[in-house]
Amino acid sequence: MAADTVELFNDSLLTSRYIKVSMYGDNMNIAPVCPKFYKPDYGIMHFVCLSQTSKVYTVLNGKADVKYLPRVKGYDFITWEKYILSSFGVKRTTENGSRPVNDQPLRISPGSADTVVIPKGLEMFCPVKLKGDWLKVKYDCFYNDEDTKHKSEPCNSYISECKNPTTGWIRWHEGNKLLIDIFVME
Structure with a gap:
């Protein structure tokens, strides 16, 4: 930064x-x-x-x-883990030649496990945990709603209010290519 x-x-x-x-x-x-x-x-x-x-x-x-x-005062180093977990949320990317969203399903566990179904076209997730190339996420019940009462808040400040949130794992990077969009602001 x-x-x-x-x-x-x-x-x-x-x-x-x-x-x-x-x-x-x-x-x-x-x-x-x-x-x-x-x-x-x-x-x-x-x-x-x-x-x-x-x-x-x-x-x-x-x-x-x-x-x-x-490395002087004013330049801050933040790890990918801290950067992603403190973000406003993430979604699977489709830009710059990355895999299409439907080619990277939300999975029950890292790797080639069964997939988790979410409503079609609704992509906002709240990052929970990083494990290697994989990111555990919760489906964001508020930011996937057009009239959210939590606008301009990082998702970790309200995600516990979602009733039975769907959780799963997505790959967040492959080599040097990001497979997610990271929202650093609302």
Whole structure:
């Protein structure tokens, strides 16, 4: 999670600056910076971290371009587990060539177990637990309803109010490809 001003480098020694850019500045529209999640009006600029040392984060800029962020105050590292489990919810993705939703069923347990049926076309889940490539989820009875009283709340703050929520497991990634959409805000 990047600070308001982001300084990316071409090298891990931080000697060759790639760019220094303000998240809120007009230059973000033309700058060659491409975080995974970007919503400047909400202060969101999140990069995928590939590795870290005591001095740098190695991050993706776009799909395959590797850059480096200094490990300084203002840049926060959050694990995938914490990131997903603290989100507003998830759904199975269909974008960017990922498998279609119906090709990745909700399963009773990780792996090739029996599937769980949910109402067709309703995809919002609340993440519960990460186990390797698999994510345990609860079907979100509120966000799959158009008139939710829990709008703008992270799902873990209200999911216990769902009566007998359907639970199951979905693959959240395959190699370096995300198989879920993560909602970092409502």
